[in-house]
Amino acid sequence: MSKRVAAYGMLVALAFLLSYVETLIPFSFVVPGIKLGLANLVTVIALYCLEEKSALAVSMVRIFLVGFTFTNLSIMVYSLAGGLLSYICMVIARRVSRLSVVGVSVIGGVTHNLGQILLAVVIVKNSALLYYFPFLLGAGTVAGLMIGLLAGFVTVRVKPYLSLYERQER
Amino acid sequence: MKRQDLYLLSFLVVVIVIFLWGYQLLNHGAGDEVVVYVGEEEQARFSLEEETKFVIEGKEGGKNDLEIHDGQADITEASCPDQICVHQKPVSEIGETIVCMPNQVIVTVESASQNRRE
Numbered sequence: 001m002s003k004r005v006a007a008y009g010m011l012v013a014l015a016f017l018l019s020y021v022e023t024l025i026p027f028s029f030v031v032p033g034i035k036l037g038l039a040n041l042v043t044v045i046a047l048y049c050l051e052e053k054s055a056l057a058v059s060m061v062r063i064f065l066v067g068f069t070f071t072n073l074s075i076m077v078y079s080l081a082g083g084l085l086s087y088i089c090m091v092i093a094r095r096v097s098r099l100s101v102v103g104v105s106v107i108g109g110v111t112h113n114l115g116q117i118l119l120a121v122v123i124v125k126n127s128a129l130l131y132y133f134p135f136l137l138g139a140g141t142v143a144g145l146m147i148g149l150l151a152g153f154v155t156v157r158v159k160p161y162l163s164l165y166e167r168q169e170r
Numbered sequence: 171m172k173r174q175d176l177y178l179l180s181f182l183v184v185v186i187v188i189f190l191w192g193y194q195l196l197n198h199g200a201g202d203e204v205v206v207y208v209g210e211e212e213q214a215r216f217s218l219e220e221e222t223k224f225v226i227e228g229k230e231g232g233k234n235d236l237e238i239h240d241g242q243a244d245i246t247e248a249s250c251p252d253q254i255c256v257h258q259k260p261v262s263e264i265g266e267t268i269v270c271m272p273n274q275v276i277v278t279v280e281s282a283s284q285n286r287r288e
Contacts, residue, residue: 033254103175125210131267134189141182
């Protein structure tokens with residue numbers, strides 16, 4: 001149990017740090033407001049190295065921590081919408097499709113942005129927002145691709161160590 | 171990376187290209203009106219031809235400074251922390267939109283002569 005707590009804590013800390021690092025790098029050169037979503041790298045890695053629910057736990061704890069530290073509640077709900085939808089879609093894609101970690105991550109990137117824009121339309125009640133849809137689709141694809149490639153490299157190397165924490169449970 | 175990944179990527183690229191191509195077809199040419207929405211409510215409407223400065227009163231006390239010059243609408247200042255709307259390029263083509271999510275402000279270009287709204 002304590003080893004598992006340590007592993008989760010480490011991943012949450014890493015995701016939290018990556019969220020902060022990202023605020024230092026301006027990625028928004030094409031469409032303002034677009035992010036690479038470096039913290040989602042940790043979610044994808046957790047999804048492939050640990051169990052499905054651990055990826056959800058790490059991603060949710062990170063969203064709440066980052067939300068309360070760097071932003072506020074009204075911005076955090078967008079992170080939650082994106083985070084939850086992309087998590088659900090990535091889990092489904094990983095189970096039923098024959099996509100590799102790269103494809104699953106692309107699904108995650110695209111659905112993350114989809115979740116955010118849909119919530120925005122619901123909150124603001126103005127469909128003019130959908131103007132951004134193709135740009136967000138493109139951004140989600142690029143971000144998902146980069147995160148997926150990175151996650152692929154990292155997973156191969158850390159899986160033996162991370163899955164050690166999981167296996168000792170049973 | 172597997173072949174299925176490449177299929178997914180090409181599918182997404184095709185969808186994006188179709189959307190952008192559709193934008194080109196539908197929103198051809200410059201608009202002549204700027205409409206300001208706060209949430210779902212229309213708050214103001216300006217001609218793109220006149221030089222205007224206007225302070226948009228957004229939700230929760232937020233403010234955005236709208237400036238119209240040289241046939242383009244631009245947000246020059248905002249009270250929100252992220253400043254995404256300020257960094258956005260000025261808009262002038264029909265359908266082009268600037269959004270400030272924290273203040274729920276939407277600035278979009280329309281055409282008075284061929285109004286597309288029902």
